[in-house]
């Protein structure tokens with residue numbers, strides 16, 4: 072912050088010194104200083120964190136660069152566009168300084184936007200772009216994004232220039248009308264207006280296309296990036312365990328979309344508003360109307376400018392006060408909408424179970440309650456928006472007449488012409504709209520900020536989940552050189568820290584097959600989750616044979632959307648196995664009757680019986696040939712005879728694999744070489760303890 076304030080102060084001081092001497096040269100000087108600053112800050116890795124955080128699209132260098140280029144341009148333009156030079160006296164510097172401070176008040180939000188946006192603009196991925204007349208070419212994604220964005224900024228600035236030029240057309244046209252000068256009037260209309268108006272339309276169309284292109288590219292990248300991070304290292308599971316964020320699906324689908332759309336919908340207008348502000352302020356500043364402070368002969372320099380400035384700043388502040396609760400309300404609204412959608416999706420998923428239980432009335436009540444939540448918050452939102460709109464509407468109405476109220480006395484006294492009065496009214500409107508940009512877009516800013524908050528908290532939840540995984544003090548997975556799964560002194564906890572399983576040493580490699588038994592809720596599945604590496608809560612070490620392939624079959628297998636072949640090959644790709652391999656595996660797990668439907672696309676999770684789904688999971692194991700196979704009640708839906716046959720098949724087909732099962736049936740004991748029982752401890756936890764088969768038989 073200190074560095075930024077220093078930069079602003081430096082620009083202002085240089086403007087003051089050089090500006091006092093050199094008029095337009097002063098502005099060009101400011102521009103040059105700004106450009107230098109931009110070049111220095113441009114992604115220098117050695118810079119302090121505060122400056123580097125801005126090295127994305129909204130990087131401070133871009134803001135400084137944009138501002139500087141604009142000042143240099145304004146300094147140069149007067150001769151080209153007949154704009155009077157900006158006065159370079161002390162009040163001007165104070166004014167410039169004030170506007171910059173005003174802009175800096177947005178820094179904290181900009182910092183958060185930058186954090187979310189910069190990875191895209193720094194991406195090293197290579198992509199294909201198409202540009203007329205060159206055609207397709209390869210380019211770094213980040214470079215393309217920066218190029219497109221820069222192009223949009225330039226276009227945007229050009230549009231501000233055109234508006235500025237049109238304000239002079241406005242003045243000249245009204246003056247021609249007042250002077251009844253028909254030739255000048257038609258000249259203005261045909262030669263001046265037509266040219267600039269055509270250019271205006273053309274730039275808008277080009278901007279629109281470039282805008283949509285970057286929007287969809289950015290959104291695609293963000294959705295891919297968030298999905299990847301969410302799926303990486305079972306982060307999605309850990310986030311759900313920790314319960315730290317609601318509806319991650321909404322964040323990946325909805326919030327990335329609104330973030331990208333609104334970043335553009337907000338950033339580019341913001342930039343053009345700043346340029347508009349500077350250029351039209353110059354017009355206002357130079358209006359030859361004087362206002363002496365009452366009782367003195369001191370005339371306020373740039374009187375009209377100050378009226379517009381103070382009027383807009385005061386209104387912006389009021390809008391902020393009235394509209395601030397909208398941010399929280401918008402956040403809440405998004406959350407409630409997502410909850411409602413999620414309830415509907417769950418209903419669809421568990422449709423059969425609900426229909427069997429005749430749970431529809433309860434579900435209807437549930438849905439009505441969820442929608443009721445939406446409505447309650449919606450009314451709060453509407454009420455707050457009404458309050459805000461009543462203020463902004465009144466404000467906008469007053470803004471139409473205010474400049475005329477101020478200028479009319481000067482017009483009637485003959486100090487200014489009709490053309491000047493019309494131009495000033497236009498300029499006043501533009502300056503105060505630019506300054507009160509927030510006023511007119513507070514509702515959309517509120518939902519934008521809500522999206523930013525949701526994405527930021529999603530990012531930190533992902534980071535937290537990854538931190539737990541990497542936490543040295545927690546549960547660690549260690550690669551072992553020998554072929555064994557071994558746990559030393561280890562404790563497994565619930566997410567709230569309460570211990571559930573204490574292990575004093577457990578070697579699952581001692582026998583080829585081991586059965587884990589114990590009371591329900593004693594932590595058998597949690598033990599498997601810890602071995603699989605998805606349970607992060609606890610302390611100690613879980614030794615896993617290095618390079619070994621471990622497969623875990625749960626009681627309810629997951630069947631992805633798509634063909635039966637894809638379900639069988641999962642988690643490998645659909646075409647990973649030959650047709651013959653798949654059919655053979657199906658035959659071995661007694662699913663031959665489904666072989667003809669391999670390429671049928673269906674909701675297989677709802678089509679197949681529980682037992683068929685479990686056998687399908689065994690076919691997966693036969694195809695994948697893991698070194699270790701963990702079966703968590705994976706045969707619970709099969710009758711005892713079929714269960715015995717499946718175990719026999721697995722033993723025959725995967726003779727080198729270690730098998731560890733959880734199961735309650737006593738018949739399972741015969742199919743395993745060793746038994747581990749979850750024995751209760753005095754503190755309510757359970758400990759896996761090797762048990763002799765004979766002891767169980769006599770017990």
Ligand SMILES: Nc1ncnc2c1ncn2[C@@H]1O[C@H](COP(=O)(O)OP(=O)(O)OP(=O)(O)O)[C@@H](O)[C@H]1O
Pocket residue numbers: 312565566571590591592593594595596597598
């Ligand atoms: N995500 C979670 N959050 C809080 N508690 C959990 C979570 N997962 C499991 N538990 C609790 O941990 C305990 C052990 O659960 P686990 O599923 O490991 O038991 P289990 O021995 O496999 O039971 P069962 O034989 O009934 O399948 C249970 O009391 C369960 O309620």
